[in-house]
Amino acid sequence: MTRVYNFSAGPANLPLSVLEEAQKDLVDYKGCGMSVMEMSHRSKDFQEIIDTAEADLRELLHMPENYRVIFMQGGATAQFAAIPMNLMKKGKADYIQSGNWSKKALGEAKMYGEVNVVASSEDCNYTKVPDVKAMKFSDDADYVYLCENETVYGARFFELPDTGDVPLVSDVSSMFLSEPHDVSKYGLLYGGVQKNIGPAGLAIVIVREDLVTEEVLPGTPSILNYKKNADAGSLMNTPNCWDIYMCGLTFKWLKELGGLEKIKEINERKAKLLYDYLDQSKLFTAAVEPGSRSLMNVPFVTGDADLDAKFVAESAAAGLKSLKGHRSVGGMRASIYNAMPEEGVVALVNFMEKFEKENA
Secondary structure: OOEEEOOOOOOOOOOHHHHHHHHOOOOOOOOOOOOOOOOOOHHHHHHHHHHHHHHHHHHHHHOOOOEEEEEEEEOOHHHHHHHHHHHOOOOOOEEEEEEEHHHHHHHHOOOOOOOEEEEOOHHHHOOOOOOOHOOOOOOOOOEEEEEEEEOOOOEEEEEEEOOOOOOOEOOOOOOOOOOOOOOOHHOOOEEEOOOOOOOOOOEEEEEEEHHHOOOOOOOOOOOOOOHHHOOOOOOOOOOOOOHHHHHHHHHHHHHHHHHHHHHHHHHHHHHHHHHHHHHHOOOOOOOOOOEOOOEEEEEEEEHHHHHHHHHOOOOOOOOOOOOOOOOOOOOOOEEEOOOOOOOHHHHHHHHHHHHHHOOO
Protein backbone atom coordinates (compact mmCIF):
# COMPACT_ATOMS: atom_id res chain seq x y z
CA MET A 1 0.00 0.00 0.00
CA THR A 2 1.33 3.42 -1.00
CA ARG A 3 0.19 6.37 1.11
CA VAL A 4 1.06 9.91 0.05
CA TYR A 5 1.56 12.88 2.36
CA ASN A 6 -1.72 14.76 1.99
CA PHE A 7 -1.44 18.46 2.88
CA SER A 8 -5.03 19.27 1.90
CA ALA A 9 -6.90 21.89 3.94
CA GLY A 10 -9.92 19.60 4.03
CA PRO A 11 -11.11 17.00 3.51
CA ALA A 12 -7.83 16.08 5.12
CA ASN A 13 -5.91 12.96 5.99
CA LEU A 14 -7.08 10.77 8.86
CA PRO A 15 -4.92 8.68 11.21
CA LEU A 16 -4.00 5.44 9.45
CA SER A 17 -4.97 3.34 12.47
CA VAL A 18 -8.44 4.96 12.42
CA LEU A 19 -8.86 4.12 8.73
CA GLU A 20 -7.72 0.54 9.34
CA GLU A 21 -10.17 0.15 12.23
CA ALA A 22 -12.98 1.47 10.05
CA GLN A 23 -11.92 -0.91 7.29
CA LYS A 24 -12.37 -3.86 9.65
CA ASP A 25 -15.85 -2.68 10.60
CA LEU A 26 -16.90 -1.55 7.14
CA VAL A 27 -18.95 -4.60 6.12
CA ASP A 28 -19.80 -6.03 9.52
CA TYR A 29 -19.74 -3.72 12.55
CA LYS A 30 -18.70 -5.72 15.64
CA GLY A 31 -20.50 -8.84 14.47
CA CYS A 32 -23.92 -7.23 14.02
CA GLY A 33 -24.06 -8.32 10.36
CA MET A 34 -24.22 -4.89 8.78
CA SER A 35 -22.20 -1.73 8.24
CA VAL A 36 -22.66 1.41 10.33
CA MET A 37 -23.71 2.98 7.02
CA GLU A 38 -26.65 0.58 6.90
CA MET A 39 -27.86 0.45 10.49
CA SER A 40 -30.79 2.43 11.87
CA HIS A 41 -29.92 5.56 13.79
CA ARG A 42 -32.58 4.38 16.26
CA SER A 43 -30.82 1.07 16.88
CA LYS A 44 -29.11 0.07 20.12
CA ASP A 45 -25.80 -0.34 18.26
CA PHE A 46 -25.81 3.21 16.92
CA GLN A 47 -27.00 4.70 20.20
CA GLU A 48 -23.93 3.18 21.81
CA ILE A 49 -21.72 4.66 19.05
CA ILE A 50 -23.01 8.22 19.47
CA ASP A 51 -23.11 8.05 23.27
CA THR A 52 -19.51 6.82 23.42
CA ALA A 53 -18.37 9.46 20.94
CA GLU A 54 -19.91 12.25 23.01
CA ALA A 55 -18.50 10.86 26.26
CA ASP A 56 -14.99 10.65 24.78
CA LEU A 57 -15.24 14.18 23.37
CA ARG A 58 -16.30 15.50 26.77
CA GLU A 59 -13.37 13.72 28.38
CA LEU A 60 -10.85 15.05 25.88
CA LEU A 61 -12.06 18.62 26.41
CA HIS A 62 -12.61 18.34 30.16
CA MET A 63 -16.00 19.78 29.26
CA PRO A 64 -18.14 21.36 31.99
CA GLU A 65 -21.49 19.64 32.52
CA ASN A 66 -23.51 22.72 31.57
CA TYR A 67 -22.61 22.42 27.87
CA ARG A 68 -24.59 20.51 25.24
CA VAL A 69 -22.98 18.62 22.38
CA ILE A 70 -24.83 18.52 19.07
CA PHE A 71 -23.73 16.59 15.98
CA MET A 72 -25.20 18.57 13.04
CA GLN A 73 -25.24 18.20 9.28
CA GLY A 74 -24.32 20.96 6.83
CA GLY A 75 -20.70 21.38 7.91
CA ALA A 76 -19.46 24.60 9.49
CA THR A 77 -21.11 26.77 6.81
CA ALA A 78 -24.62 25.87 8.02
CA GLN A 79 -23.65 27.37 11.38
CA PHE A 80 -23.13 30.79 9.78
CA ALA A 81 -26.94 30.99 9.68
CA ALA A 82 -27.75 28.74 12.64
CA ILE A 83 -25.84 30.93 15.10
CA PRO A 84 -27.77 34.17 14.51
CA MET A 85 -31.03 32.26 14.16
CA ASN A 86 -30.56 30.75 17.62
CA LEU A 87 -28.62 33.44 19.48
CA MET A 88 -29.72 36.84 18.09
CA LYS A 89 -32.37 37.49 20.75
CA LYS A 90 -31.92 41.29 20.62
CA GLY A 91 -30.96 41.37 16.96
CA LYS A 92 -27.35 42.51 17.32
CA ALA A 93 -23.93 40.84 17.25
CA ASP A 94 -20.26 41.85 17.16
CA TYR A 95 -18.02 40.13 14.59
CA ILE A 96 -14.23 40.03 14.30
CA GLN A 97 -13.05 39.78 10.69
CA SER A 98 -9.71 38.00 10.46
CA GLY A 99 -9.98 36.15 7.17
CA ASN A 100 -12.09 34.43 4.55
CA TRP A 101 -14.36 32.40 6.83
CA SER A 102 -15.15 35.10 9.39
CA LYS A 103 -15.98 37.43 6.48
CA LYS A 104 -18.39 34.86 5.06
CA ALA A 105 -19.96 34.28 8.48
CA LEU A 106 -20.60 37.98 9.12
CA GLY A 107 -22.04 38.36 5.63
CA GLU A 108 -24.55 35.61 6.43
CA ALA A 109 -25.37 37.07 9.85
CA LYS A 110 -26.32 40.43 8.29
CA MET A 111 -29.44 38.76 6.90
CA TYR A 112 -30.74 38.19 10.42
CA GLY A 113 -29.82 41.30 12.40
CA GLU A 114 -27.40 44.15 12.97
CA VAL A 115 -23.74 43.18 12.66
CA ASN A 116 -21.01 45.37 14.10
CA VAL A 117 -17.49 44.64 12.78
CA VAL A 118 -15.41 45.46 15.86
CA ALA A 119 -12.05 44.67 14.24
CA SER A 120 -10.69 43.64 10.86
CA SER A 121 -7.30 42.71 9.45
CA GLU A 122 -8.46 42.95 5.84
CA ASP A 123 -6.32 46.07 5.34
CA CYS A 124 -3.15 43.98 5.78
CA ASN A 125 -4.53 41.12 3.66
CA TYR A 126 -5.05 39.01 6.80
CA THR A 127 -1.32 38.54 7.42
CA LYS A 128 -2.03 38.90 11.14
CA VAL A 129 -5.06 38.81 13.42
CA PRO A 130 -6.46 41.96 15.03
CA ASP A 131 -5.24 42.93 18.51
CA VAL A 132 -7.80 41.57 20.96
CA LYS A 133 -6.77 44.05 23.65
CA ALA A 134 -7.75 46.99 21.41
CA MET A 135 -11.24 45.69 20.72
CA LYS A 136 -14.31 47.44 22.12
CA PHE A 137 -17.50 45.42 22.21
CA SER A 138 -21.16 46.40 22.29
CA ASP A 139 -22.76 46.04 25.71
CA ASP A 140 -26.06 45.04 24.11
CA ALA A 141 -24.68 42.48 21.64
CA ASP A 142 -26.17 39.00 21.75
CA TYR A 143 -22.73 37.48 21.13
CA VAL A 144 -19.21 38.17 19.86
CA TYR A 145 -18.05 36.00 16.95
CA LEU A 146 -14.59 35.08 15.72
CA CYS A 147 -12.94 32.41 13.60
CA GLU A 148 -10.08 31.29 15.80
CA ASN A 149 -7.96 29.81 13.03
CA GLU A 150 -8.42 31.03 9.46
CA THR A 151 -7.78 28.11 7.12
CA VAL A 152 -7.27 30.13 3.92
CA TYR A 153 -4.85 32.80 5.14
CA GLY A 154 -3.24 30.81 7.96
CA ALA A 155 -3.66 33.36 10.76
CA ARG A 156 -4.86 32.43 14.23
CA PHE A 157 -5.64 33.90 17.62
CA PHE A 158 -3.37 32.80 20.45
CA GLU A 159 -5.36 34.93 22.90
CA LEU A 160 -9.14 35.17 23.18
CA PRO A 161 -10.88 38.54 23.61
CA ASP A 162 -12.44 39.40 26.94
CA THR A 163 -16.11 39.83 26.06
CA GLY A 164 -17.39 40.16 29.63
CA ASP A 165 -20.94 38.87 30.02
CA VAL A 166 -21.50 38.70 26.26
CA PRO A 167 -21.11 35.09 25.02
CA LEU A 168 -18.08 34.37 22.85
CA VAL A 169 -18.81 32.28 19.76
CA SER A 170 -15.88 30.69 17.95
CA ASP A 171 -15.42 28.75 14.73
CA VAL A 172 -12.58 26.37 15.60
CA SER A 173 -12.96 24.17 12.51
CA SER A 174 -9.35 24.02 11.35
CA MET A 175 -7.85 23.77 14.85
CA PHE A 176 -10.53 21.60 16.49
CA LEU A 177 -8.91 19.15 18.96
CA SER A 178 -5.41 20.14 17.81
CA GLU A 179 -4.74 21.51 21.30
CA PRO A 180 -6.69 21.95 24.55
CA HIS A 181 -9.74 24.24 24.39
CA ASP A 182 -11.01 25.81 27.62
CA VAL A 183 -14.70 25.30 26.87
CA SER A 184 -15.76 27.45 29.82
CA LYS A 185 -14.48 30.56 28.01
CA TYR A 186 -17.05 30.18 25.24
CA GLY A 187 -20.78 30.52 24.94
CA LEU A 188 -20.52 28.34 21.85
CA LEU A 189 -17.72 26.77 19.85
CA TYR A 190 -18.15 24.69 16.75
CA GLY A 191 -16.26 23.15 13.90
CA GLY A 192 -16.56 21.19 10.72
CA VAL A 193 -14.89 17.84 11.36
CA GLN A 194 -13.12 17.37 8.01
CA LYS A 195 -9.82 18.89 9.16
CA ASN A 196 -8.75 17.04 12.30
CA ILE A 197 -11.54 14.66 13.22
CA GLY A 198 -13.44 12.85 10.48
CA PRO A 199 -14.85 12.86 6.93
CA ALA A 200 -16.66 15.90 5.53
CA GLY A 201 -20.37 16.35 6.16
CA LEU A 202 -20.66 17.02 9.88
CA ALA A 203 -20.22 19.86 12.35
CA ILE A 204 -19.92 19.52 16.10
CA VAL A 205 -21.56 22.31 18.11
CA ILE A 206 -20.72 22.74 21.79
CA VAL A 207 -23.07 25.26 23.35
CA ARG A 208 -23.68 26.46 26.90
CA GLU A 209 -26.98 25.24 28.27
CA ASP A 210 -28.46 28.68 28.97
CA LEU A 211 -28.10 29.59 25.28
CA VAL A 212 -30.16 26.59 24.17
CA THR A 213 -33.70 27.97 24.34
CA GLU A 214 -37.01 27.84 22.51
CA GLU A 215 -36.62 31.53 21.65
CA VAL A 216 -35.24 31.54 18.11
CA LEU A 217 -35.75 33.85 15.16
CA PRO A 218 -39.00 33.41 13.21
CA GLY A 219 -38.46 31.15 10.24
CA THR A 220 -35.68 29.12 11.86
CA PRO A 221 -35.94 25.62 10.34
CA SER A 222 -36.08 22.72 12.77
CA ILE A 223 -32.91 21.25 11.29
CA LEU A 224 -30.96 24.34 12.48
CA ASN A 225 -32.75 24.71 15.82
CA TYR A 226 -30.28 23.98 18.63
CA LYS A 227 -32.87 23.12 21.26
CA LYS A 228 -34.75 20.67 19.03
CA ASN A 229 -31.51 18.98 18.00
CA ALA A 230 -30.06 18.91 21.53
CA ASP A 231 -33.26 17.61 23.10
CA ALA A 232 -33.36 14.84 20.49
CA GLY A 233 -29.77 13.83 21.24
CA SER A 234 -28.69 14.82 17.70
CA LEU A 235 -31.23 12.30 16.37
CA MET A 236 -34.07 14.62 15.35
CA ASN A 237 -33.61 13.26 11.84
CA THR A 238 -31.23 10.68 10.42
CA PRO A 239 -27.74 12.02 11.19
CA ASN A 240 -24.52 11.30 9.37
CA CYS A 241 -24.08 8.00 11.21
CA TRP A 242 -20.84 6.96 9.51
CA ASP A 243 -19.22 10.34 10.17
CA ILE A 244 -20.15 10.23 13.87
CA TYR A 245 -18.68 6.72 14.06
CA MET A 246 -15.45 7.91 12.40
CA CYS A 247 -15.20 10.88 14.75
CA GLY A 248 -15.59 8.48 17.65
CA LEU A 249 -12.63 6.45 16.40
CA THR A 250 -10.53 9.62 16.18
CA PHE A 251 -11.49 10.58 19.75
CA LYS A 252 -10.23 7.15 20.88
CA TRP A 253 -7.01 7.69 18.92
CA LEU A 254 -6.43 11.04 20.59
CA LYS A 255 -7.05 9.56 24.04
CA GLU A 256 -4.60 6.72 23.38
CA LEU A 257 -2.03 9.25 22.14
CA GLY A 258 -2.18 11.12 25.45
CA GLY A 259 -4.98 13.63 24.91
CA LEU A 260 -5.01 17.19 23.62
CA GLU A 261 -1.99 18.26 25.67
CA LYS A 262 0.10 15.62 23.87
CA ILE A 263 -1.19 16.39 20.39
CA LYS A 264 -0.43 20.08 20.98
CA GLU A 265 3.23 19.21 21.69
CA ILE A 266 3.40 17.23 18.46
CA ASN A 267 1.70 19.97 16.42
CA GLU A 268 3.98 22.69 17.79
CA ARG A 269 7.02 20.62 16.88
CA LYS A 270 5.76 20.05 13.32
CA ALA A 271 4.94 23.72 12.79
CA LYS A 272 8.34 24.81 14.13
CA LEU A 273 10.11 22.57 11.61
CA LEU A 274 8.33 24.24 8.72
CA TYR A 275 8.41 27.85 9.96
CA ASP A 276 12.09 27.60 10.90
CA TYR A 277 12.90 26.57 7.35
CA LEU A 278 10.71 29.29 5.82
CA ASP A 279 12.27 32.01 7.98
CA GLN A 280 15.79 31.20 6.76
CA SER A 281 14.89 30.43 3.15
CA LYS A 282 15.95 32.82 0.42
CA LEU A 283 13.31 31.51 -1.99
CA PHE A 284 10.20 30.82 0.07
CA THR A 285 8.42 33.32 2.33
CA ALA A 286 5.85 32.62 5.03
CA ALA A 287 2.70 34.63 4.34
CA VAL A 288 1.71 35.32 7.97
CA GLU A 289 3.51 37.47 10.51
CA PRO A 290 5.07 35.80 13.58
CA GLY A 291 2.65 36.00 16.48
CA SER A 292 -0.35 35.14 14.30
CA ARG A 293 0.91 32.01 12.57
CA SER A 294 -1.37 29.00 12.53
CA LEU A 295 -0.02 25.66 13.70
CA MET A 296 -2.39 23.96 11.27
CA ASN A 297 -2.33 25.90 7.98
CA VAL A 298 0.96 27.31 6.67
CA PRO A 299 0.72 29.44 3.50
CA PHE A 300 3.93 30.38 1.70
CA VAL A 301 5.05 31.82 -1.65
CA THR A 302 8.11 32.20 -3.84
CA GLY A 303 7.00 35.58 -5.19
CA ASP A 304 6.79 34.19 -8.72
CA ALA A 305 3.50 32.64 -9.87
CA ASP A 306 5.20 30.40 -12.45
CA LEU A 307 7.68 29.13 -9.89
CA ASP A 308 4.83 28.48 -7.44
CA ALA A 309 3.06 26.41 -10.09
CA LYS A 310 6.25 24.49 -10.80
CA PHE A 311 6.68 23.75 -7.10
CA VAL A 312 3.11 22.49 -6.77
CA ALA A 313 3.49 20.18 -9.78
CA GLU A 314 6.88 18.77 -8.77
CA SER A 315 5.93 18.30 -5.12
CA ALA A 316 2.79 16.39 -6.15
CA ALA A 317 4.91 14.12 -8.36
CA ALA A 318 7.11 13.47 -5.32
CA GLY A 319 4.11 12.30 -3.23
CA LEU A 320 3.51 15.61 -1.43
CA LYS A 321 -0.09 16.25 -2.41
CA SER A 322 -2.51 19.20 -2.26
CA LEU A 323 0.03 21.95 -1.60
CA LYS A 324 -1.63 24.46 -3.94
CA GLY A 325 -2.87 27.54 -2.08
CA HIS A 326 -6.52 28.53 -1.89
CA ARG A 327 -7.82 29.89 -5.21
CA SER A 328 -8.41 33.34 -3.66
CA VAL A 329 -4.83 33.63 -2.39
CA GLY A 330 -2.56 31.59 -4.65
CA GLY A 331 0.89 30.37 -3.70
CA MET A 332 1.16 27.27 -1.58
CA ARG A 333 -0.36 26.08 1.66
CA ALA A 334 0.63 23.13 3.82
CA SER A 335 -2.09 21.99 6.17
CA ILE A 336 -0.40 19.94 8.87
CA TYR A 337 -3.33 18.71 10.91
CA ASN A 338 -3.25 16.14 13.71
CA ALA A 339 -2.97 13.15 11.39
CA MET A 340 -0.02 14.54 9.43
CA PRO A 341 2.98 12.60 10.77
CA GLU A 342 6.14 14.48 11.66
CA GLU A 343 8.01 12.62 8.93
CA GLY A 344 5.60 14.17 6.40
CA VAL A 345 6.70 17.66 7.44
CA VAL A 346 10.35 16.56 7.31
CA ALA A 347 9.77 15.22 3.80
CA LEU A 348 8.22 18.55 2.77
CA VAL A 349 11.10 20.59 4.18
CA ASN A 350 13.64 18.30 2.50
CA PHE A 351 11.86 18.72 -0.82
CA MET A 352 11.72 22.51 -0.40
CA GLU A 353 15.46 22.61 0.28
CA LYS A 354 16.10 20.58 -2.86
CA PHE A 355 13.75 22.76 -4.93
CA GLU A 356 15.41 25.92 -3.65
CA LYS A 357 18.88 24.70 -4.65
CA GLU A 358 17.66 23.75 -8.10
CA ASN A 359 15.78 27.02 -8.66
CA ALA A 360 17.97 29.57 -6.91
